[in-house]
Amino acid sequence: MADGAIDVRLENVSKSFDRVQAVREVSIDIPRGEFFSMLGPSGCGKTTTLRIIAGFERPSQGEVYIRGVRVTAVPPYRRDYSMVFQSFALFPHLTVAENVAFGLRMRRVPGAERRRRAQEALDMVKLEELAQRYPRQLSGGQQQRVALARALVVQPAVLLLDEPLGALDKKLREEMQVELRQLQRRLGTTTVFVTHDQEEALTMSDRIAIMRDGVIEQMGPPREVYERPRTEFVASFLGASNFFDARVIERRGAEAAVDLGFGRGVIAHVDAPGTDLRIAVRPEKIMLAPLGAPGTHDARIREIVYRGVTTHIYLDCAGREVIVFLQNTAPQALAWRIGDAVSFAWEAGNAVVLDRV
Amino acid sequence: MPSSLTGFEPAPLGDFLRRASSYALIATPILFFIVFFLGPLLYLFVVSLLEPSKTELYGTRLTLENYERILVDDFYHRIVTRTLLVGSLVTGTALLIAYPVAMAIARMSPRWRILAMIALMFPLMLSNVVRAYGWIAVLGRQGVVNSVLIGVGAIDTPLAMLYSIETVVIGLMTILLPYMIISIANALTSIDRAYSEAAQSLGANPWRTFIHVTLPLSSPGVAAGMQIVFFLTLSAYVTIALLGGPRFSLLVSLVYRSAMAFQWTQAAALAFVLLTVALCVGTLIVLVLRPGRVQGRG
Ligand SMILES: Nc1ncnc2c1ncn2[C@@H]1O[C@H](COP(=O)(O)OP(=O)(O)O)[C@@H](O)[C@H]1O
Numbered sequence: 001m002a003d004g005a006i007d008v009r010l011e012n013v014s015k016s017f018d019r020v021q022a023v024r025e026v027s028i029d030i031p032r033g034e035f036f037s038m039l040g041p042s043g044c045g046k047t048t049t050l051r052i053i054a055g056f057e058r059p060s061q062g063e064v065y066i067r068g069v070r071v072t073a074v075p076p077y078r079r080d081y082s083m084v085f086q087s088f089a090l091f092p093h094l095t096v097a098e099n100v101a102f103g104l105r106m107r108r109v110p111g112a113e114r115r116r117r118a119q120e121a122l123d124m125v126k127l128e129e130l131a132q133r134y135p136r137q138l139s140g141g142q143q144q145r146v147a148l149a150r151a152l153v154v155q156p157a158v159l160l161l162d163e164p165l166g167a168l169d170k171k172l173r174e175e176m177q178v179e180l181r182q183l184q185r186r187l188g189t190t191t192v193f194v195t196h197d198q199e200e201a202l203t204m205s206d207r208i209a210i211m212r213d214g215v216i217e218q219m220g221p222p223r224e225v226y227e228r229p230r231t232e233f234v235a236s237f238l239g240a241s242n243f244f245d246a247r248v249i250e251r252r253g254a255e256a257a258v259d260l261g262f263g264r265g266v267i268a269h270v271d272a273p274g275t276d277l278r279i280a281v282r283p284e285k286i287m288l289a290p291l292g293a294p295g296t297h298d299a300r301i302r303e304i305v306y307r308g309v310t311t312h313i314y315l316d317c318a319g320r321e322v323i324v325f326l327q328n329t330a331p332q333a334l335a336w337r338i339g340d341a342v343s344f345a346w347e348a349g350n351a352v353v354l355d356r357v
Numbered sequence: 358m359p360s361s362l363t364g365f366e367p368a369p370l371g372d373f374l375r376r377a378s379s380y381a382l383i384a385t386p387i388l389f390f391i392v393f394f395l396g397p398l399l400y401l402f403v404v405s406l407l408e409p410s411k412t413e414l415y416g417t418r419l420t421l422e423n424y425e426r427i428l429v430d431d432f433y434h435r436i437v438t439r440t441l442l443v444g445s446l447v448t449g450t451a452l453l454i455a456y457p458v459a460m461a462i463a464r465m466s467p468r469w470r471i472l473a474m475i476a477l478m479f480p481l482m483l484s485n486v487v488r489a490y491g492w493i494a495v496l497g498r499q500g501v502v503n504s505v506l507i508g509v510g511a512i513d514t515p516l517a518m519l520y521s522i523e524t525v526v527i528g529l530m531t532i533l534l535p536y537m538i539i540s541i542a543n544a545l546t547s548i549d550r551a552y553s554e555a556a557q558s559l560g561a562n563p564w565r566t567f568i569h570v571t572l573p574l575s576s577p578g579v580a581a582g583m584q585i586v587f588f589l590t591l592s593a594y595v596t597i598a599l600l601g602g603p604r605f606s607l608l609v610s611l612v613y614r615s616a617m618a619f620q621w622t623q624a625a626a627l628a629f630v631l632l633t634v635a636l637c638v639g640t641l642i643v644l645v646l647r648p649g650r651v652q653g654r655g
């Protein structure tokens with residue numbers, strides 16, 4: 001960001017509950033205006049991390065800063081953020097307008113201005129007509145918008161969202177993803193978004209942190225974490241991957257010729273030392289080729305799954321499974337039959353060398 | 358129905374049987390309700406509209422005189438007022454004491470909470486009569502309080518603490534307190550933590566979170582507790598007689614006395630006045646607290 005201001009900073013934060021260590025030494029800097037996602041399987045510590053920023057959990061160790069102010073020991077109601085809860089947590093005894101105005105009321109904004117700003121916030125999420133309804137009279141999508149309006153109306157330094165779209169059905173969720181992202185861009189609100197849905201994280205984020213067992217395994221822009229996963233976990237949690245053991249035969253600069261066990265291949269971007277590597281290749285980056293072409297590997301088609309946009313082809317290559325995703329653009333993608341003998345290959349640059357863990 | 362499109366025709370007989378059995382399922386409780394509740398109530402109402410009789414339990418001519426007497430006579434006015442006063446005092450003090458206790462219970466870990474709830478239920482297993490005698494043992498002329506005060510030389514003659522409106526109120530309040538605590542504690546524990554967190558995330562300190570969120574969200578439990586305590590106060594004949602003494606009367610005492618004196622028509626009319634008081638106060642509680650807002654109704 002232009003001024004480089006950091007809105008949220010976690011410094012070496014850990015959190016233990018009785019037995020479980022939910023968060024381990026997490027450090028994050030989130031610059032102003034960024035849409036930052038925390039992605040990971042259930043139980044990996046996403047919610048706990050978010051609740052530490054919100055002040056609902058006190059970290060066992062480490063410091064929390066919001067807009068440069070250390071808030072580690074500051075109670076939630078004195079921190080400059082607002083939050084959208086997974087259950088929305090709209091107050092059932094208040095109307096939509098009163099719900100949205102709640103934060104302003106707590107900040108002692110005078111009545112007239114309060115009503116005006118609440119109305120504006122409702123306009124923003126296109127719910128101006130429903131101001132006098134009660135939350136239970138709204139659909140899930142409408143409740144979601146009210147929760148968003150209620151959080152944004154106070155113009156928080158940081159917007160925290162804990163799986164806010166989890167309760168919506170797929171179609172609505174995808175609409176809300178786009179809408180939420182547009183709104184966030186327009187307002188420039190620094191946002192921390194928790195999700196276990198990798199597609200959602202890829203779609204919406206400026207930057208993603210992939211968490212596992214309380215640790216951030218990798219952090220970076222969507223393209224980077226998808227194209228250059230550093231660990232097997234990241235490569236398989238974010239999309240799908242084929243994994244191979246590769247032994248370096250010969251190095252030429254950043255490229256290397258490797259023995260894959262079932263043939264020879266070339267890989268690029270080899271900065272890892274040693275000769276025994278673990279590599280990942282995305283299924284959509286594997287090409288099927290005519291049988292026996294030079295530099296390819298022979299295999300047999302074991303299973304074909306037609307998925308509409310793509311066809312998933314499961315190959316048997318000397319006893320190991322290799323998955324290939326084909327775009328259904330060329331008729332040839334649909335021409336394969338189970339049992340066919342094929343060859344496959346990938347471009348050197350599409351093989352990613354993983355960290356050994 | 359597009360059922361023919363799917364090639365599936367529901368069997369008419371099976372359908373009928375299913376519907377019949379579901380009616381039977383609903384019919385049973387309705388039947389019980391009519392036989393054991395609505396029937397006797399209607400009977401009582403008819404009795405309250407019959408003229409008194411010297412030789413029978415009630416006469417045969419319809420009249421409003423049983424109600425007229427209650428509406429006109431100052432004596433009855435005083436009794437109704439006192440009944441409302443005692444009911445309000447018992448309910449009010451029970452609420453003030455129960456709410457903080459319930460909050461403490463709601464904050465306990467589930468294990469301790471269950472233990473606390475069980476502890477609260479113990480006194481409810483004892484008869485009210487036993488507990489009223491307990492109060493007599495404490496507050497009576499030779500009771501614990503008087504013995505101690507005389508023993509330390511604070512007083513010479515025993516204080517008359519029984520047989521007053523305060524004793525009745527304190528006695529009833531302590532006897533009924535567990536109902537209020539359990540009712541409110543249940544409501545408080547069932548409030549999703551996310552609501553108070555949402556309030557805090559919007560800048561509400563603990564006090565304002567309580568006033569604007571926790572309190573209104575607990576209104577179903579508060580309303581239920583207040584209704585239970587008020588209704589039980591209205592009908593606590595024995596406790597009122599034991600702690601208030603022979604000359605202390607509330608509406609329920611008059612019902613009892615009229616019935617014992619074989620003035621059935623008068624007793625029935627008084628019972629309906631009592632019922633009306635209960636319904637009015639019960640409705641008032643609901644109108645003021647509006648628990649329906651929280652429970653997903655109007
Ligand atoms: N209040 C708590 N008490 C004990 N354990 C907890 C508590 N909150 C979370 N945990 C544990 O911490 C771990 C991380 O939980 P959470 O942050 O909710 O994960 P996520 O949101 O990624 O699904 C889990 O093992 C969970 O059981």
Ligand SMILES: [Mg+2]
Nearest residue numbers: 043046047048
């Ligand atoms: Mg979670």
